[in-house]
Amino acid sequence: MNQTKVDKLLLKLVENRLSEQETEALSEWLKSEENQNYFHEYVKINHLLNSEQHFGNADRLLDTIKPSKKRFNATVVLKYAAVLLVLIGSTLFFKNVLFSTQDSVPPAPVVRNNQIRPGVNSAVLTLGDGKEVALGKGADYTTETLNAKEDKIVYVPKQGKTSQMEYNYLSVPRGGQFSLLLSDSTKVWLNSESKLKYPVDFVPGQSREVYLLYGEAYFEVASSERNHGDDFKVYHNEQEVRVLGTEFNVNAYGNEPEVLTTLVEGKVTVRNGDQSFKINPGQQSRLDLESGKMHVSEVDVFSETSWKSGVFSFKKKRLKEIMRTLSRWYDMEVIFENKSLEEKRFKGVLRKNQSIEDVLSVIMSSSLNSYEINDKTVILK
Known part of the structure; x- marks a missing residue:
């Protein structure tokens, strides 16, 4: 099964849309330890399994796989990720797990009359x-x-x-x-x-x-x-x-x-x-x-194509491109006060229903010094 097909089935899994035939195909694919490791990384990076319903589907799917001698407990990993997301939120999860933290404390963001809302x-x-x-x-x-x-x-x-x-x-x-x-x-x-x-x-x-x-x-x-x-x-x-x-x-x-x-x-x-x-x-x-x-x-x-499923997935994209995408969804204007930031690259997955402040805080953890929100304008510093 090629990688494109696998990714499509994994996305259907987290959206609770797998057919019986697709479940069997994914179960067969997951019998490989290498593929189980990929599944683990997929969940950790994309953090899409954030409901008990979806985790239940993952449990049932993984239970159909015959255990191998060195198999990691993917179910435990998924449930642990779920607890993290519920208790500390996706923003903090991103900052502490997916991105390296900065040694110095950046200036606090300035927010004045925030009028920016998700689409x-x-x-x-x-x-x-x-x-x-x-x-x-x-x-x-x-x-x-x-x-x-x-x-x-x-x-x-x-x-x-x-x-x-x-x-x-x-x-x-x-x-x-x-x-x-x-x-x-x-x-x-x-x-x-x-x-x-x-x-x-x-x-x-x-x-x-x-x-x-x-x-x-x-x-x-x-x-x-x-x-x-x-x-x-x-x-x-x-x-x-x-x-x-x-x-x-x-x-x-x-x-x-x-x-x-x-x-x-x-x-x-x-x-x-x-x-x-x-x-x-x-x-x-x-x-x-x-x-x-x-x-x-x-x-x-x-x-x-992740926008269709309620998330933005950026794989080392330039901030200039990312902000064009976000400005359309949040209907906002973006100003790069520091022009060098335009070429900086960011990797992460952001849910489309997050507030703009949560989104910018995630990006700030790896690519920004600070930001300012004034009405429907974002200034990146």
Whole structure:
């Protein structure tokens, strides 16, 4: 079982979404002592197992493994981590376990009228006639073709053939997130500050086409076999991603230097002008917006797609990049008072529902001297 598949199953484990077949596959994989060590490190680094329900699933899974002579007690390790997280909180856990502490005491952060809050489920749906509908908590909306709840839109396939294409737009603001189920059963998650154009229903016999106008989206594409053999395409400017049925992530923010397409499962073809690349699971195509050149490389899929599952995973990323990501989710402005901090690198996993002060304290433990919060502005020192 390749590493991408393993990481995906581990994420499903902590989200309580493993099927019986997947549980058996992961149990078989965990019989290796080397793989048990990897499992241990995965939990320690990503600290995602933070509920009794999830630990119960881990217990039952690990109980199916035949003990080896040198097997460490992973269940005890997980429960110990759980106690740590509950009693002292994830911020302190990060500072004392995952990052080296500084010898000198840094200046205390300054907080004035903190107006920064974690993002929420929020979006604006634009219908074919131009009508705009605000979506989010307490804002349900239903028509003949869709049913919108506080965090998701579900489209209902029309009876009979669709001859004329009608498009909807879903816009997610800074500090928001939303998901939708298209009429072909494709699932889409939209990150903060993103906009998607898509048909209310697809025409049989034609490619299923959607347009990521800007931002970031994760696609779990319904197979072509379930949709008259029709392929699925995602467009962003001149880039085209063509699939038959797979899972992938497209990051195409206007203030980023590259468009990143990360494949989780299946196969896709990415085109831009006369450039065309086939990418495999665990790979990412990177389109440089300045030069127009594209290349493919291996990546950590979890880090590239973890936003969908409620966490940010940063693997030695520059603070400049990290703060662009956080500013979209927290809808805040970030100022680097000390410009040298922009190139500093940080490694860690942060839960998206943490307060901005907790997030900055974690980063401060390894990469900052101090910070200041003033209304919706963060100044890094």
